[in-house]
Structures are given as C-alpha cells and as structure tokens.
Amino acid sequence: MGFSRRLIPPTGAGGGHPAGAVPLQLRKIRNVAISPAPQVTARRRGRASGPDYGSRLFASWWWAIPALVASLLIHYVAVAAGGTFAFTNWKGIGSFEWVGLDNFVKIFSGDLGRTAIVNTLILAFGFVVGTNLLGVLLALGLNRGVKTRYFLRVVIFMPTVLSPLAVSYIWRFIYQPEGPLNSFLGSVGLESWQRTWLADPTTSLWTILIVMVWQSTGLVMVIYLAGLAGVPQELEEAAAIDGASVFQRFRLVVFPLIRPSFVIASTLMLIQGLRVFDQVMALTGGGPFNATETLATQVYKQTFAYGQFGYGAALSLVLTVLIIVISLAQMALTSSREGKS
Amino acid sequence: MFNRYTPATFIREVLLILATIVVLFPFYLLVVMALKGTKEATVSSPVALPTAPTLENFATVLSGEGSRNVLMGLLNSTIITVGSVVMLIILGSVAAYAIARRPGRLGGAAYVSFVVGIILPFQLAIIPTYVALRVLGLLGTHVGMILLYTGLLMPLTVFLYTGFARALPRDYEEAAAIDGASKIRIFVKIVFPLLAPATGTVAILTGLIVWNDFFNALIFLSGSRSTTLPVMVYSFVGENVTAWNLVFTVVIISMIPILAFYLFAQKKFIQGFAGGMKG
Numbered sequence: 001m002g003f004s005r006r007l008i009p010p011t012g013a014g015g016g017h018p019a020g021a022v023p024l025q026l027r028k029i030r031n032v033a034i035s036p037a038p039q040v041t042a043r044r045r046g047r048a049s050g051p052d053y054g055s056r057l058f059a060s061w062w063w064a065i066p067a068l069v070a071s072l073l074i075h076y077v078a079v080a081a082g083g084t085f086a087f088t089n090w091k092g093i094g095s096f097e098w099v100g101l102d103n104f105v106k107i108f109s110g111d112l113g114r115t116a117i118v119n120t121l122i123l124a125f126g127f128v129v130g131t132n133l134l135g136v137l138l139a140l141g142l143n144r145g146v147k148t149r150y151f152l153r154v155v156i157f158m159p160t161v162l163s164p165l166a167v168s169y170i171w172r173f174i175y176q177p178e179g180p181l182n183s184f185l186g187s188v189g190l191e192s193w194q195r196t197w198l199a200d201p202t203t204s205l206w207t208i209l210i211v212m213v214w215q216s217t218g219l220v221m222v223i224y225l226a227g228l229a230g231v232p233q234e235l236e237e238a239a240a241i242d243g244a245s246v247f248q249r250f251r252l253v254v255f256p257l258i259r260p261s262f263v264i265a266s267t268l269m270l271i272q273g274l275r276v277f278d279q280v281m282a283l284t285g286g287g288p289f290n291a292t293e294t295l296a297t298q299v300y301k302q303t304f305a306y307g308q309f310g311y312g313a314a315l316s317l318v319l320t321v322l323i324i325v326i327s328l329a330q331m332a333l334t335s336s337r338e339g340k341s
Numbered sequence: 342m343f344n345r346y347t348p349a350t351f352i353r354e355v356l357l358i359l360a361t362i363v364v365l366f367p368f369y370l371l372v373v374m375a376l377k378g379t380k381e382a383t384v385s386s387p388v389a390l391p392t393a394p395t396l397e398n399f400a401t402v403l404s405g406e407g408s409r410n411v412l413m414g415l416l417n418s419t420i421i422t423v424g425s426v427v428m429l430i431i432l433g434s435v436a437a438y439a440i441a442r443r444p445g446r447l448g449g450a451a452y453v454s455f456v457v458g459i460i461l462p463f464q465l466a467i468i469p470t471y472v473a474l475r476v477l478g479l480l481g482t483h484v485g486m487i488l489l490y491t492g493l494l495m496p497l498t499v500f501l502y503t504g505f506a507r508a509l510p511r512d513y514e515e516a517a518a519i520d521g522a523s524k525i526r527i528f529v530k531i532v533f534p535l536l537a538p539a540t541g542t543v544a545i546l547t548g549l550i551v552w553n554d555f556f557n558a559l560i561f562l563s564g565s566r567s568t569t570l571p572v573m574v575y576s577f578v579g580e581n582v583t584a585w586n587l588v589f590t591v592v593i594i595s596m597i598p599i600l601a602f603y604l605f606a607q608k609k610f611i612q613g614f615a616g617g618m619k620g
Contacts, residue, residue: 059528061439064439075457076454079465138360145354146353147346167367174370225615312468313465
C-alpha cells in the first residue's frame, strides 16, 4: 500500500526540545514542522549578522497592509465592538441602552448561565485529560516496532479531518435507545446498563465528551509522535540497561523530552474544548432540559434565536475571558514545571 | 534492543489493531446503514450487513431541492472554501514575505498583532461582523463568507508563512534583483514557488477549517441560498431524524471530498497538523 514510510519528519517538534529556557512563544515559532533544512538556516543566520545591504531589493513594507487590515478588522475592531455590546440591552435592531453589568448578573445568577459555564468547564477538562491520556498511549504504542504502525496512524488520525457535526450524527445513531450501543450491552448480558443515553440528564454530557475524545485523539497522538521522533532511542536503551522499568523510562527519560508536545497538545485541546458547539448541537441540541447547554450553544441561541444581542455578547465575553485566563494559567503551569525538570 | 520483534511487540500490535477497529467501527455503521433500503433500515440490526445493498438513498438525497439541494451545498462549500483559501494564500504570503524581509520595528509590531490574533478568541467578533455584513448587504453571500474567513484565518496563515519565509536564503532574490527583475516579479517568479511547502500547509489547514466550519456558517448562512454542507446536513437531520439511512447518506456525501483528499495526501495532512496546529 502506498502509505509513507516516514509519517513524521524528524525536523518536527523534536528539534527544539533542548532549549528548555526559551520562552514558550519563541519555542513554538521555532518548532513549526515546515522548518527548512538545517544548512539553509545556518546560512541565513550567517547573513543576518553581516551587512544587510540587500533589504531594499525585496518586498515593500506596504505589502503587509491588506492582510493586516483583514486581521485587525476581525480580531481587534470587531472583538472590541463585541465587548461593548456586552454592556447594553441591544436586541439586534433599533436603539439600545447601557445596562452596566446587568447581563453578567443575569448569567451568573441564573441556572441556565451557570449550567452552561459548568458544562463548558467539565467538557474542556475532560477533553484535555481524555485526549492526552489516549493520545500519548497510542503514540508510544505506534512509535516503533509495530509492523502496521504507518497504516494504523493514518486510520486513527482520520476522524480529525472530518466535520465534527457529521461524525456526531453517527454517534447520535449509536446512542439511540434501539441503537448499536444498547443492543451490544443487551447481547453481552448487561441489560441493566442500557440507557436512553442522549435523553438521560445523567449521561448526556458524557456522551458528548466521548464523541469529542474519539474524534481528536488522533490529532493528539500525531503531536506526541512528532515529539517522540526527537527522543534518541539510545537514551531509552541506556535507561533500560540500568534497570529502569517501563514507567520509570517514560516518566524520567521520555516525558521530559516530549514536554513541548504535551504543552502544545493540552493547550490546543483546552481551547477547542472550551469552544465546543458542533457536537452539542448534533447530539442533544442542549437538552434534555438544558442539561448539556454550553457557553457556545448559549451564545448562538440567545443571540440569534432569541435576538438578545446584548446578552449574547456578554456570554461571548465570559467565554473569551475563560479561554484567555485558563489557557494562560495552563501555559504558565506546564512551562514552570518544565523549568524544574 | 528495541528494534527486535518480540512476543511483547506482537501483543502490542494486536492491541493497537483492536483500538483501531474501535476507531473505525462508527464508519462501518455509517456505510452499512447508507446502503440499506428504507424498510430494511428500520427493521434490521444496525450492525448487520445490508441483504440487498442499494444506492437508492443516494438517488433520493441527490435529487433534493431548495434547502435540501445537497449538490448546491457541495458547490457552495467548494466556492467558499476555494475562495477563502486563495485569498489567504495571496494576501498572507505577500504579507509574510514583507514581514520576513523588512524586520524593522513596524514589521515586528505587525507580526506580534498576527500572533496575538491567533490566540484571541473570535467569538466576540461575531455579533459586530454579523451587523457589518448585514449593513453591507453581504449576509448570506459567498463574498461575505470569503471575507469573514479571510480575516478570521489570516493570523494563522501569516504565522505559518513567516516562519518559513524567514528561513529562505536570499541568494536567488539577490541574483534576480541584480539581473534587473522588479520586486513583484521576484516575488511571483522566485519567492512564491520557494514557499510551496508552506502554501501546502496553509491550504490544508485553512481549507479544512473552512470546509468543516459549522458555527459561523450556521450564523451567517442560515436560510440563505449559499448554505454550506454542514448547515445543510444540520437542517436535513432536523427534518429526517428517524430516517437514518437518508441521514447517513448525506453525511457520507459531505465526507467524501475531504476523505478523498486525506487518503491522497495523508502524509502532508498529518505533517501540517503536527506542525501547523502549534500556532
């Protein structure tokens, strides 16, 4: 079969790991897998320290303006305008009044707002933990030795490229009362475990989490495989000869070297998890009895179904602040532990 | 010592193949159900193979009209995805090249604004963008969506291109400049072809994000004639929620183009994600 022999190039994430002291941002930039051959980099560095006689031969500075305007309009101007709507009672048309913090009081004092925040946090943290545990296990398993590893990587990664909405519908079928999951439980004698998975408020949130983890584990696996490609096998063999167990080898030798992959995978999954929308809309639509509403589904419903533009903007602001605060805290946490190791 | 194929490796291989089967099982259900006739779909076991495989579901789904015109959805998705990716590649590569070759204080500030734009969540931007597009009369149009995605994904695009452009050697450009080529000619004839690997990564990542996007498409395209596949699938399921054979047929049709691309270029896809998503 035409599957490539080398799925992950060694120039990937593994390349930058010895730079423990480099700030996260810089390391991330350097780690982009499309970095060119090393000798090219070296030549470029040598030139940069020499006389820069050529810069007027190249691009004009205004070439960056169209892209800059497009980006500034959406990511700065519109975001700032959205932030100000959060303090109004605007309904989408006509005039509006400033209402101060009323929208936020409504979010944090109402059951619906609080449910949405709690659900969003549960899904995001469950998503980070689930994808990272399974992803690192699969990456370690498929890193070497196994004959079918290239084929298995391609298959396990496949759900990542598909629309979350579309794959959620397959799972909605699996969870049906008469669906494959219940008939499987029945056939192995676990009738007492059968549920109406999506309509039962005690299980519906977890059904969503399972679909999210199922779809994104392959992506996390690939990020860890890129890290593992930079771990010298001799190092692990030396540790094994010294009598280190499998767990000790992972904890003391491998994991410190693939920590950048861990930071990237967990940050990425955290941000994706906090924005969860498609899976909820496809599986439960927020039900039963609002048990699976998240911040993103509430933003959509309050703003565009109920026309509460001000309240919807306030929900977006809460989501935005959550994403910024949690991902900064998470980055600080993961990279400070990095300093110690 | 880790390269020998031991019994332990064999056990690991079996376990991993089982895990892969778990990953694949939903796709088995998907295909099997889509090939069943309406009667068989409701009475037979969901796991059973179809007794008389039929393509009638595909015929039914593909002949839908109006808001169920799946072919129209396919066309809309293609126009919006291709339009957005082309805009991102043109504007993004030029901007990244300018930033890479003119690194002064302004270029640095512009670069930082792009990188921060990747991290800043865009949810807050949705309501003002919705109002702006409504005022401009671009709500529910291809052009409106292309503009939206161009702005939304520009930071990621510039970030990916800049990392690559900074590492390009200047020798070819200098040689061409000495031969009298203009800046624009140098970019088009020399630099852009050298940026091809980055262009590939940008096209795959942004193309997938746009093609699969449901949140923005639902907000900006609902009820219009420009609805993309995810929105069409969503409303289709709303109307046919118990006809799983038809639902799964629509789902398969929406997946085929992406799966075909993926299986054709799986190496590039996986590299693009492993590297590019670090942004």
